[in-house]
Amino acid sequence: MSRHANAFCVPLPDSRCHFWNKIFVDTVQTTPAAPSESARVPQWSDLVLYLVVGLGGFFGASLLARQFVRAAEMTLPLSVLAYALNILFFAGTVLGLGAARGKLDLRAIGFVPPRLEAKWVFGAIAISLALLPLRGVIGILVQYLAGGNLSGLQNRMDVIAPEGFTWLGFLVTFVGAGILVPISEELFFRGAVFTWFRARYNFPIALLASSLLFALGHFDTIGVVASSLVLALANAYVFEKSKTLWAPILMHITTNSFAVLFIYAALAFAPEFARP
Numbered sequence: 001m002s003r004h005a006n007a008f009c010v011p012l013p014d015s016r017c018h019f020w021n022k023i024f025v026d027t028v029q030t031t032p033a034a035p036s037e038s039a040r041v042p043q044w045s046d047l048v049l050y051l052v053v054g055l056g057g058f059f060g061a062s063l064l065a066r067q068f069v070r071a072a073e074m075t076l077p078l079s080v081l082a083y084a085l086n087i088l089f090f091a092g093t094v095l096g097l098g099a100a101r102g103k104l105d106l107r108a109i110g111f112v113p114p115r116l117e118a119k120w121v122f123g124a125i126a127i128s129l130a131l132l133p134l135r136g137v138i139g140i141l142v143q144y145l146a147g148g149n150l151s152g153l154q155n156r157m158d159v160i161a162p163e164g165f166t167w168l169g170f171l172v173t174f175v176g177a178g179i180l181v182p183i184s185e186e187l188f189f190r191g192a193v194f195t196w197f198r199a200r201y202n203f204p205i206a207l208l209a210s211s212l213l214f215a216l217g218h219f220d221t222i223g224v225v226a227s228s229l230v231l232a233l234a235n236a237y238v239f240e241k242s243k244t245l246w247a248p249i250l251m252h253i254t255t256n257s258f259a260v261l262f263i264y265a266a267l268a269f270a271p272e273f274a275r276p
Contacts, residue, residue, distance in 0.1 A: 054093035074162035083176035110244025143223030182252035
């Protein structure tokens with residue numbers, strides 16, 4: 001019973017006070033108002049807006065930026081621009097077209113206030129680290145079976161370490177690609193897209209649909225798509241079980257941060273690892 005139960009207790013000559021007090025307080029505090037049909041089932045127009053503005057806007061802006069800059073090689077400012085566009089379109093779409101319009105409840109997805117039980121902190125990190133070798137093997141195997149090469153991986157490394165090893169590059173990339181981009185992408189793909197599908201369909205459909213969109217959003221090569229799909233499936237599953245977006249965010253941060261640390265460590269101790 002609530003600690004404020006006595007505030008609703010009307011003095012009665014016997015113990016019936018406790019009985020009626022419990023019924024009244026529990027009913028008031030635990031019975032939510034029935035949501036409207038439109039609130040329970042999100043509209044297709046919301047998903048279209050998410051995908052067109054968020055996913056489409058990010059790719060379109062990235063292509064335009066490369067055309068205007070016309071740089072033959074990636075530079076650190078271009079990498080920063082890529083991180084900024086990611087945050088602007090993915091996180092901006094969720095906050096502007098989702099939360100601000102009342103289409104997405106940031107509390108319901110566990111984003112604000114931040115909450116994460118200790119078991120999910122350790123679980124998220126452990127799962128992420130365990131998946132790293134599996135994702136690597138799957139990505140390389142799929143790329144090999146598709147008859148492709150690893151040039152897409154080199155392009156991704158050029159974004160992460162465009163100027164080789166520098167401490168400034170490491171710090172900027174660790175914050176941008178290692179922390180901010182994972183938060184932005186989890187807000188979009190799990191917080192908005194997965195939640196949209198989950199409200200209309202069952203868990204397997206939401207899991208597969210949102211994960212495929214996440215994988216296609218990382219279309220450097222077919223190998224990167226396959227590797228990203230594994231991460232997306234794991235993140236969506238953990239989000240479903242933990243009921244807080246910060247669990248998959250932590251998984252994504254662990255994955256990206258480990259990649260940044262690995263690449264910059266390789267560049268520091270084996271400079272020949274960098275593209276000549």
